[in-house]
Every structure is written in structure tokens, then in C-alpha cells.
Amino acid sequence: MLIFLLYILGAARYITDFEENTCDMTYMFEYPQYVRISLDTEIEEQYPRYGLYAYGEGFITEKLRRMYFSGIPVLFIPGNVGSHEQVRSLASVSLRKSLKDRTPFHFDYFTVSLGKDYSALYGGVLMEETMYVSYCIQKILSLYKTKMDNIILIGHSMGGIIAKGSVVMTPNINASVASIIITLATPHTPTLVLDHTFANYYQNLEKRLSEIKAAGTSVVSIGGGPRDTLITSTQILDPTADINVISNTIPDVWKSTDHLSILWCKQLVLSIVCSLFDSVNYTQKPSKIASTAKERMQALSYHFHHRASGKRLYSYNETMQFEPGGIWIENIQRHYTWSNKNLPKKTSFVYLMIRLNGQPDYLTIDTINLESKDWLFACTASSIQGQSRVIVLNNWGWNLTNRTRILPDPLHRLRKTVDLSFQEIKYPGVTHIIIKITPDSLENYITINVDLYSYNTRLVPVKSTFPLLKNVFIKPRIQKSDLGHVRYYANFDNAMDVVTVEFKISDCTDPKHHAIVELLEPESIGVTQIQFFTVMDNGPKSIKVQIKHKYYNVSPNLRITLDPACSYIINIQEAGIIDRISCIVRDRWYLLYTTIISLLLLFLSTRIDHGLKQTPIIVITVFLSYYYDLMFECLVALAIVCIFTIGLCCSIIFLGSVAHNIAVRFLARAIAFSTTWSDWLLGGLNQLPFISAILILSLIPATCGGLAMLISVFLYFLTLTKMYEDYLEELLMASLQHFNWIRRFRSARDDSEGHENTRQKIFNHLILFILWCFTAIPAVPSVLVWAKNFSYDMKLSSEDPLLLQSWIVLVTCSTMGWVQLPSNNRKNQSQVLSSWIILLMGAAPYPAFYQYYMPPAVAGVTIIIALNRMCNILN
DSSP: OHHHHHHHHHHHHHHHOSOOOOOOBOOOSSOEEEEEEOOOHHHHHHOTTOEEEEEEETTHHHHHHTTOOOSEEEEEEOOTTOOGGGGHHHHHHHHHHHHHHTOSOOEEEEEEEOTTOOTTTOTHHHHHHHHHHHHHHHHHHHTOSSOOOOEEEEEETHHHHHHHHHHHSOSSOOGGGEEEEEEESOOSSOSOOOSHHHHHHHHHHHHHTHHHHHTTOEEEEEEOGGGOSSSOTTTTOOTTOSEEEEGGGSTTTOOOOOTTGGGTBHHHHHHHHHHHHHTEETTSSSOEEOSSHHHHHHHHHHHHTOOOSSSSOOOOOSEEEOOTTOEEEEOOOSEEEEESTTSOSSOOOEEEEEEOOSSSOEEEEEEESOOOSSOEEEEOOOEEETTEEEOOTTOEEEEOGGGOEEOOOTTOOOEEEEEEEGGGOOSTTOOEEEEEEOTTGGGSOOEEEEEEEOGGGGBOOEEOSOHHHHOSSSOOOOEEOOTTOOEEEEEOOTTOOEEEEEEEEEEESOTTOEEEEEEEOTTSSSEEEEEEEESSOOOOEEEEOSSOOTTOSSOOEEEEEOOTTEEEEEEEEEOOHHHHHHHHHHHHTTHHHHHHHHHHHHHHHHHHOTTSOHHHHHHHHHHHHHHTTOHHHHHHHHHHHHHHHHHHHHHHHHSHHHHHHHHHHHHHHHHTOOHHHHHHHHHHHHHOHHHHHHHHHHHHHHSOHHHHHHHHHHHHHHHHHHHHHHHHHHHHHHHHHOOSHHHHHHHHHHHHHHHHHHHHHHHHHHHHHHHHHHHTTTHHHHHHHHHHTTTTOSSOTTOOHHHHHHHHHHHHHHHHTOOOOOSSOOOOHHHHHHHHHHHHGGGSSSGGGGGGGHHHHHHHHHHHHHHHHHHHHHO
């Protein structure tokens, strides 16, 4: 219970501990309109729940109604239970940008309505939606009078999976049709795989993703970061994507978005729209998306990852000539701050020279309000005057500006920074790094911080919460920075999920001082989390590893940017237990399902054979859980089973009559009987299990197997309440019949044994019912999809065959009463082994893909129990 309480606190921390939503809301300039586009009659009849629409505003809507399209097509695909109207943020901003900039082209935005099916939970509808989207792509391309070969696909959540699947998993089109695919908060790695069709879809898609790369399609995967509690940053990693990025690290966005705000966050929407505009080939008539992946990736990478200049794509020349007449300034200090405060107002170009002496070997430059696009160069001194090397006028340098990046600033200033390792500068004879400042930039107040250092001297030690385990002999020390220092780093091992960072000011001359901490993780582009420390908010703050992967070759690390006007005491240590458990909840919560099933099967095995030695089983189970790092999940799962059992017992005792009345009223309404006749009929069904089984099984071909399974669970609950009522009645009658002490004495032993057998029978059925309840979880998505589409078709034709067979077995065995645990059965070793195998599924590389095996596994165990019972009866 203590572990479970900590788990609940960790879950609460996970879903509440993130930054506030500071995104600006996008808005429509005119009333949004959605023009329905009809597909072929046969397709419309085959997919009556779905629809294709074109987005328009104002006068543009009339053109769309006349089916006049002349722009570049973009198809937006909504996610699980999403709406086609979610396209309006992207479409409206794009429309206004084309009108404002007076571009010679525009984008036509299309969107599909997918009936709000539960595609994230039920694999049966995924292929239907994928096929429909492929037909929509064909229809969209046929609407243009000029030949249109390509389309841009933007998918939100499961819409991103459908976007990829529509171009590689359907016979209608191929991957070359999509020039750009942008996925928003898409689970490229699922966490819930409750049926085989869902797993099969993902596996087939993964096998064919190479076709997207071979076709030259540019793929970008964008995640929401810490605010998105539905799709973690690990899940948005697409192995075939050219860019995997989180919204809070995109230049000029810097904000984490939740699962829905990622669609309307103005800062992110502007970045997406700008990247699409810069991906267009203006020289081609009519204008189209650039035909080569290299051209497209220049624009996409510039806006989503490595933007070093303004909001428009800027190409950097490899070398550049220096303008004559400039001021050349060389400062040989290792750490200094330069500003234009004392320069004359009418100053031409200024060149700051940083001499490279070999030691130290790292250089960090942090600039504020420097608007020059080409501003950083490496060059060679060609003449010497006195003790200083001076660059001769009209000389040239290698352009390093493309290595720089824009950094967020708490005061909303333009901030550019760069970290250079001298060993990575391969140009021959380089002696200086040059910072170029243009006259236009000098009109603003500019600050440039230069920091030369050796990397090892700037490593901050990370203190473990358990120093006795990780720092036995050396006590961790707290790092203190010096004035003028800008850059520090901190490395921590893969075992740490979250660290706490705290800054304390020891000396400072800037009243508005601030510091920035960035979390850099392997397998991610750029950073995954940014924390600001200001004079008003100086910590401590926790930083969680966002992209959790067990196959790291490189450890995560922190990159720290300090205010050189201050010296800090930096304390970095592993966070508390609640923060660490919140990371476990985020990354491993789905392991509880298979763990609970394995424990229930283990309990079932021990109940079958009372003579089985339980100590070895417990020892082996604990060893396997510890060795494969599943001990925490086992303890939590055990607590969940205990709490569920307590709640079930209370429900049987206090809510049995309520459940019975619900069943009676449902029967009365279903067959138009009175409640008296319905009560009599329900009692008769309990006495005639064969008829009950026939009635429930007859629902499967008319509706779906999942519905039959849930009904059987409800009937099983009624059976438990009836067993409990009969047990109470036996106790009452026994106490009334024992009116004299002689009869009580003679029959006490027989009654005690009879009551004990009844209690054991109830307890056995209690375990079986709990197992039935958790096994029936995959039936819920099937029932939801069936109920959602009931008005279109009473029969759920897309139900997973494997689950369907499992439901038939479980419904038949439970309703017929064949599932009864025999005593002293020595043939349960295979069941113990199966429970261990299911437990170890959590240690597999992709444990989510084993969840749909739970109903078939329980069905197999049920068949074994039923056959053993029949054999015992025959013998």
C-alpha cells in the first residue's frame, strides 16, 4: 500500500507538474467555411461516416464551391476522436500570410472527417481510415486543372500514423505523392496495443517506412514536450523522420504544448506555416514545393531546428569578404564582455578578434541584440603589427554563422549563441575567430559575451540522492562559477531520470541577472527542455529526461548559460523519490496490465493445487521481477489487485441488489415484459446456464464479441452475489436448526467443513472474476466503436479475429459454469510457467505489442481448467 501511495503521488506529479500554457491563441480573420467534396459514389457508400472538406474564408469560399483550386494542396488529418475543423488555425494563418506577403502562390487546405472513431484504441478502424485518406488524396490531386503530382500531409496524433500509412500501405498511391509529411504529437511508438489488428498495422507500417525515405519524402515529427501527458516525447521519435523535435525547443516557439494546443499554439503554427512557404520553389511556374529533398530540408531544418537568423530562410555563403574601413578590436582576455556603449554613433563595421592559442580549447560566444545575419567567421592573420596580429583589409574568412543558434531570452531580446570546439574547426591555418557587427546592428545596444575555457574545467558534478551507492569515497562538491563565465555543463548517467538544479547568487552587478539550463539528450535534435532562472525565480527546479530509451550510448547532459556579471553557486543533484516515480509512471505505466494478468494467473495456479510449495514460486517470482527491473510494477500491481478485491467484496455485499435490479429493468425494457416476469426470467436464466450461453453467444454475429464479453462479466458478478446470498442463507438456516447442544455438537464438524468448502468456492470464483474483469479491458474499445457506428451498421465487421475467438471461449466457459478450480491438481506447473512468461513480457524491447496476447492466454488457461474439470467428472 505504501508503494501504491507513492505511485499515486508520482502519477499526480506527472499530470500536474509542468509549465503553464503560455501559447497565444490563433484566430480567424473571417468566418471559417468547410466545403464538402464528394468522392465517387461507390466510395461514399463504402465509407458513409467519413467526409472530405476544403477550408475557406470570405471570398475564397466561392471559388472552392465552384471547385476551383489553384494553390499547393495541403491535407490535414485529425487524430483520435478529432474534428476536421481543427485545420482552421493552420489554414487561416497560411491564408493571411499569402495575402500579406503577396506571394505568387498560396496553399489550398483540405481536411477529412473520420467520424471520431477510436483509432488510438481500436485497430479495426485504422485501415479503413487509411484507405479513405488515400482515396481523398487521389481526389484532391484530380481537382487541379494543371498537373499536380504532390501533396503535403499534416497529421495530428493518430492522423500522423494514417498520413504515413496512406502513402505506403494502400494500392491507390505511392510514397512519392507526399512531398512533406508533418506529424504533430503522433505516437510513432504506441503504449496501448489491445488487439492484433492494431499491432499488425504498426508492424506492417514499420516494414514499409523505408519506401518513404526512398521516395525522398521529407518527414518532420513534432512533439508537445512536458505538457503533453498523453503522448510522451519518446513516442514522437520517428526513426524515418528527418527531424524529431519538441515544440519548446523550436526557435521563436520555446513553449511546451499539450495534446490539443499543439494545433492552435500561434507561435508553433507560424513556424509550420513559414517552413511550408520557404519550401516552395518560386522560380517554377506554377510555383510548387521544391522537388529535391535537400531544398525542402534546408527550409524545414532552418525553422524547426537550427535557425540562426531571421524568420525567413537565409542561405549562408561558405566564405565572405570583409568590408574595408572597419574597426578591428582584439581582446586577449579569456573572459570578457564587449558592448557598443562607448562607440561613436556613426561607426562603420566593427570586427571583434578572438585569438586561438590552442589552450583553452573551447569557445562560447553569447550575443544580445546582434541582428547581423552573417556575423561569425574563422580566418588567418596575414600580417603582424607590434604584439598583435591584424587582419589586412579586403581579406576573407570562413563563415561559421550556420553553426550558431538562437537562444530564448527571459527579457525577450534577440539572443544568439555558439559553442565552438577548436578541434572541430578543420580549416587550415586558422588563428582567429571574428565577430562581425554591421552598422545597422550598432543602432541598438549590443552586448557580446566571450568565454574561452577548457571543457573539463566547466563540468558541474551531479550529486546522487544515494551517495553511499555512487560516491562511496568522494563526497560530491558544489560548483562555484567565476565572474565572466558563461558556459557550464553537467553530465549524469542513464540511471537518473530527473535532476534538481539550484542557483544561488554569491556576487552580482546586474539587477536583472538570469541563467538558462538546457537538457540535451541522445537521439534528439537540439534540446528537449529549457528552464529559466531569474532574479524573481531562482529555483530549485526539476528537469526530467524527456526521451527515455534503454539503449543509450551517450548519457544526457545539461548545458548551462550564466550571466557573466554574476557568480553562482550551482547545486545539481538527483531529484526526490516522487519526481523519479513520476518518470516511471510516464514511461512504464502500461506495464501494469500484463503484470496484473501474470500475478492473477499465478494466484490461480496456487489455488488449483493447495499442496504446491508456494515459497519457491514466490522466490522465483521475486528474483525474476528484480533481475528484469519489474519489481516496482509488481508491487503496484499487487496493490491494485488488493484494492480491486476490497472494492469488489464491498460491491457484492452492498450493491448486489442494485445490480440485480438493473438487470431486471434492462430485460423488462428489452423484451417488453413487466419487472416481475423479467425477475422470474433472470432467475430462470441463472438456473439454466446453457440457455444463457446460447443467448449471449447469439449476440456476437449480430453485434460484436466485445459486447458479449462485457455482458458475461456482468452476469458473472450477479452469480457471485447469488453465491454470497446463498452462503448467508445457509449460515442462517444452520444456526436455526441447531436448537439443542447435542445436535450442534454432532453436526458442528460437518457444518464447519461444508461452510469452509463454500467459502473456498466463493474465494476461487472471486479470483476468476477479477481475472475476467482485467481480461475484458480490450473488449471496451470494440464496444465503443460498435456503439459509435451503430446507426450505420449493427454488426462490427472489423473486430479482431483473435480477440473474437477469445471472447467466444471465455463467454462460453464462464456462462456454462465450466470454470471451477479443482483441488489437489498436480498439473498446474505449465500455468505457473505461463504466468512467468507473461510477467517477463514487460522486459521485452517493445512490451506494448504483447498486451493483445492477454485474452488469448487467459482463454487458453480457461480451456485447460474446463478440460480438467470434465476429466474429473468423468473419472
